[in-house]
Amino acid sequence: MEAKEQAYGVLLYYKYAKIPDVKSIVDFYDSNCPSLGLVGRVRIAPDGVNVTVGGxxxxxxxxxxxxxxxPLFDGTDFKLASCDQPTNDKIIRECGFDSLSIRVVKELVTFRSNPLARSPDVSNAGGHLSATEFHSVLHDVMNGGGNGEEIVLLDARNVYETRIGKFEVPNVETLDPETRQYSDLPSWIDNHSDQLQGKSILMYCTGGIRCEMASAYIRTKGADFKNVFQLYGGIQRYLEEYPDGGFFKGKNFVFDHRISVGSSDDKVVGSCLLCGSSFDDYSSRNRCSFCRMLVLVCSECEGRGAKEYKCDLCQKIEKGSSTEELPVEVMSDSLETQSMDQIKPSTDEFSLTNETNFPFRKLRILCLHGFRQNGSGFKGRTASLAKKLKNLAELIFIDAPHELPFIYVPNEISTSNLNPCAPNQLSKRKFAWLIPSRSNDLCGLDNWIATDVPFDPLQYMDQTEGFNESCSYLDETVMQIGPFDGILGFSQGAAMVALYCKHKQISNGLSGFRFGMLFSGYQASLPGFDEDPIRMPSLHCFGNGNGQKDRQIDRSQSIALRAMFNQGSCITIEHNMGHIIPTRSPYIDQIKDFLSQFT
Structure with missing residues (x-):
């Protein structure tokens, strides 16, 4: 009994079901998990829950x-596995097993990178096959059976997962989309529908949740795409049923401190990025210096001191249509400690001239809006910026996690009595990364506040709470729809960029991004941050105090924010147009010059 009490384990489960009362589910997890000493991630959406916890x-x-x-969880597949208790602090932090994170999200898995696009209805998902049924179908096809149907296997996981383990079945084609993140899968399906049309599609992923959404999406494409099936319980249940691995070769990548789980078959599928030797251990957490994806680097190559790597996908982009093999670029100096001139690629290696038909990848930039704004509004306000950067970058917008009470200034008609009219229900919800210390839990249109208080230009000085929640939220965002090349922040969003990158640098030694762009920002004063500069190339753009002054943020505050970064790799743009992101010349040209150094 004593041994069982001390044994450690990991529990994974998900459930697609309409949640009638999200708050009550949140309250349950918020009470139950801490009382049992559980850590990990709990994600709750209007359409279900997705949970990975350890204890x-x-x-x-x-x-x-x-x-x-x-009863809401009737039929749920609770996948419980015993394992060693985590000991590597770096892996524990990166996998989110150093604390309990409970978040309400819009959807359980982010299927599309476009937040405005509608995800498919999972009620139309492909049929479930148990591990034995899945294995039996593959076994029959391998031996020439299968009733004449053409079977194709589709791996719904990311490329860094498939690098260390996959199904290998003679006479069965396995399609590996080689996506960096799950939200890339719909585009791959759209572009490769000819490989799926008219075939029986057997899908698999780690635990099953990604196949639910992806199979439903495939089935929306018409009658020739209806014969879709998914491995129930994912690779985890398959390996439990077939401890020798069955048709699965290598290891199953998992999103907790275990990193991967194998079978009794010790075959190594993965290989070192640099020397090509057999290797499948991600515990060193090495990442591509360009797209931030996990890469496999063996201990011998890692011991040579190289800290910058280029994944095989980035190498393919660099090669373009050329058949000539290019060497893997491994830079000995950290990208984040070099000056802007040093990190600019040489024209011999990477040319963007008109004489070169080189298909480079657009930069992906995560954009953080200001206080009392939202992602869609910020996207609208920066439409001109996005248009002028369309050949260089893709801007991704999100809402901050803290919803604010609706502050409403009534007009003269509504103030003619003691009970002013409530704001229009079409009014947009407002959010923040940092909130005032006196803020309460009320938010949204149902808790609007009528006020005639004039604008306070120093209000940002009182916004000091909520950083930990925002930090966890950004971690989850990067995990779900990342990786990102850069991060952009406006006003309070710029303050959050600095705090978040500083936090990541203290925790992991790296900021997590190749560059930062901070517009009309300020230095937020929060305890617990050392004075070491943020080792990341950065662009700082703010008003110069002349002309139309920035009424919200004084120039001195933006200069203080700039001082948080390595001064050797800072670019500064000053303008005279107030609290905005300038998009006319010469400012937009300077912004483009900054970004072009990372393409």
Whole structure:
């Protein structure tokens, strides 16, 4: 009994079901998980839950029993596995197993990079095949059976996962989309529908949740795409049923401290990025210096001191249509500590002249809006910027996690009585990265506040709470729809960029981005940050105090924000147009020059 109580484990489960009362589910997890000492991630959406938690096996079993008491979770596949207790602090932090994170999200898995696009209805998902049924179909096809149907296997995971393990079945084609993130999969399906049309498609992923959405999307393409099936419980259930690995070769990548789980077959599928030797261990957490994707680097190559790597996908982009093999670029000096001139690629290696038909990848930039704004509004305000950068970058917009009460200034008609009219229900919700210390939990149009208080230009000095929640939210964003090349922030968003990158540098030694762009920002004063500069190339753009002054943020505050970064790789643009992101010449040309150094 003592051994069982001390045994450690990991529990994974998801459930697609309409959540009638999201708050009550949040309250349950917020009470149940801490009481059992569980850590990890809980994501709750209007259409279900997605959970990965770790703790003592006895506690995890108690959690499962309590979940089964709720009819909402009838039929849920609770995948519980025993394992060693985590000891590597870096891996624990990166996998989110150093604390419990409970978040309400729009959808359980981010299927599309465009936040305005509608995800498919999972009720139209492909049929479930148990591990034995899945294996039986593959076995029959391997031996020439299968009723004459053409079978194709489709791996719904990311390329860094498939690099260390995949299904290998004679006479069965396995399609590996080689996506960096799940939100790239719809585009791959659109572009390769001819490889799926009219065939029986067998899909698989780690635990099953990604196949639910992806199979539903394939089935929306018409009658020739209806014969879609998915491995119920994913690779995890398959390996439990076939401990020798069956048709699965290598290791199953998992998103917790275990990193990967193998079978009794010790075959190594992966290989070192640099020397090509057999290798499948991601525990060193090495990443591509250009797209930030995990890469495999063996201990011998890592021991040579190289800290910058280029993944095989980035190498393919660099090669373009050329058949000539290019060497893997491994830079000995950290990209984040070099000056802007040093990090600019040489024309011999990377030319953007008209004489070269080189298909380079657009930069992906995560954009953080200002205080009391939202992602869609910020996207509209920066439409001119996005248009002028369309050949260089893709801008991705998100809402901050803290919803604010609606502050409403009534007009003269509505103030003619003691009970002013409520704001129009079409009014947009407002969010923040940092909130005032006196802020309460009320938010949205139902808790509007009528006010005639004039604008306070120093209000940002009181916005000091909520950083930890925003930091966890950004971690989740990067995990779900990343990686990103750069991060852009406006006003309070710029302050958050600095805080977040500083936090990542303290935790992991790296800021997490290749560059930062900070517009009309200020230095937020929060405790717990050292004085070491942020080692990341950065662009700082703010008003010079002349002409139309920035009423919100004084120039001195933007200069203080700039001082948080390595001064050897800072670019400064000053303008006379107030609290905006300038998009006319010469400012836009300077912004383009900055970005072109990373393409």
């Amino acid at each position: 003592k096996m006895e506690s995890l079993e108690k959690h499962v029993e309590e979940m089964k008491l709720n």
